[in-house]
Amino acid sequence: MPERWSARLRRRYLDILASIYIYNEHRGYSSLDRVLEAVRARCPDDRGFIAEVEKHRADERKHYIMFRRYFEARGEMPYAVDRTCGHIDRLIRLTFGCQIDDLDTAAVVKDGALFNKLCRIIMITEIRGMRMVDVLLASSLIGEDRALVKIFKVVERDEPSHWMPYEAWLRAHDGGRPRLRERIADTWVHLSLVLAKLPLLYLNPRLARRRDWYDSGEAEQAPVLAAA
Ligand SMILES: [Fe+2]
Ligand SMILES: [Fe+2]
Numbered sequence: 001m002p003e004r005w006s007a008r009l010r011r012r013y014l015d016i017l018a019s020i021y022i023y024n025e026h027r028g029y030s031s032l033d034r035v036l037e038a039v040r041a042r043c044p045d046d047r048g049f050i051a052e053v054e055k056h057r058a059d060e061r062k063h064y065i066m067f068r069r070y071f072e073a074r075g076e077m078p079y080a081v082d083r084t085c086g087h088i089d090r091l092i093r094l095t096f097g098c099q100i101d102d103l104d105t106a107a108v109v110k111d112g113a114l115f116n117k118l119c120r121i122i123m124i125t126e127i128r129g130m131r132m133v134d135v136l137l138a139s140s141l142i143g144e145d146r147a148l149v150k151i152f153k154v155v156e157r158d159e160p161s162h163w164m165p166y167e168a169w170l171r172a173h174d175g176g177r178p179r180l181r182e183r184i185a186d187t188w189v190h191l192s193l194v195l196a197k198l199p200l201l202y203l204n205p206r207l208a209r210r211r212d213w214y215d216s217g218e219a220e221q222a223p224v225l226a227a228a
Contacts, residue, residue, distance in 0.1 A: 014145055016201050017136075018086045021091050022067035024129075026214040027059035027086045031100050035122065041109040052165035059158045066151045068213060073147065077209040085190055085197055086176035094185040095121055109110075116175035117182075119166040124178050126163035126185045132190075133159060 032053065039046075039053050071078055083089040083099070092100050095117065108114045133156045136142050142149060170176065178186075201207055 003144070010141060010144070013141065013202060015076065016079055016081075016146060016198065016207075018067055018070060019081050020147065020198065021086040022214065023085055024087060025060055025064035025067060027083075027088055029057050029102070030063060030226045032057040032060060032066075032090060034100075034103065035118065036116065038105050038108050038118065042115050046169075049165060049169055052161070052172050056162050056165070059162065063151075063155055063158070066154060068215075070151060071221055077158050077211065077213075079201065080208050081201065085158070085193065085201075087128065088121075088191065089191045090193075091121055091125055091182075091185055095182055097225050102133065114171075116170060116173070118184055119175060121180045123163045123170070124182060126159060126166075126187055128190055129155070130159035130163070151196060177214050 036050070036053050036057060039050055043049060067078075089100055092098070092103065096103060098104075103118075108118055133152050137152050137156060139151065142152065
C-alpha cells in the first residue's frame with residue numbers, strides 16, 4: 001500500500017479513537033456534576049470523599065481540554081459520535097435501566113443501595129479506563145503520535161485516583177464489590193465498543209465531523225472546585 005494511503009488510514013483510526021475519548025471525557029465531567037450533587041447530599045460531612053470526587057471531576061474536565069487542544073492544534077473537529085460510544089452511558093443504561101440524564105438523583109441520595117450501585121458503576125468504568133489506556137500506550141500505532149501519547153500518559157497517571165476513592169468508600173460503608181451482573185455489563189460494553197462500534201465508525205464513509213465543541217455554551221468552565 002502506498003505510504004500516503006497507510007498514513008491516511010492510520011490518521012482516520014487515531015481521529016476516531018480521539019473522538020470517542022473526547023466524547024467520554026465530556027460525558028465524564030458533566031455526569032460527575034450530578035454525582036457530586038448526590039455525594040454532597042448523601043454524606044455532607046465526608047469532606048475527604050467530596051474533595052476526591054471534586055478532583056475526579058476536575059481531572060475529567062482537564063482530559064477533555066487536552067483532547068480539544070489536540071484537535072485544535074491540527075485544525076480538525078472530532079468526528080460526531082453519540083452516546084452509543086459512551087462507556088458510562090451504556091453501563092448506566094444496562095444497570096439502572098435509564099439514560100444518565102434521566103437518573104433520579106434524589107432517589108440515589110435517599111436509597112443507600114442505589115448510591116452504592118452508582119459508586120460501583122463509576123469504579124468499574126474507571127478501572128476499565130485505566131486498563132484501556134495501558135493497552136493504547138503499548139500500541140505502536142499510538143506510539144507514532146507523540147501528542148496523543150502525551151495525553152494518554154496524563155490519563156494513565158490520573159486514572160487510579162478516579163476509582164480508588166469509590167472503592168474505599170464502598171469498603172467503609174459495606175457497599176460490596178461490583179456484582180457479577182455489573183461486571184458482565186462492563187465487559188459487554190467494552191467489547192462491543194472495541195470490536196463492533198469502533199470498526200463500524202471506521203468503515204462508515206459518511207461519518208461526519210462535529211460543528212461545535214461539546215462544551216461550547218456551557219456556562220461554567222471549571223469552577224466546581226471553587227464552588228465547593
Ligand atoms: Fe478521563
Ligand atoms: Fe477517569
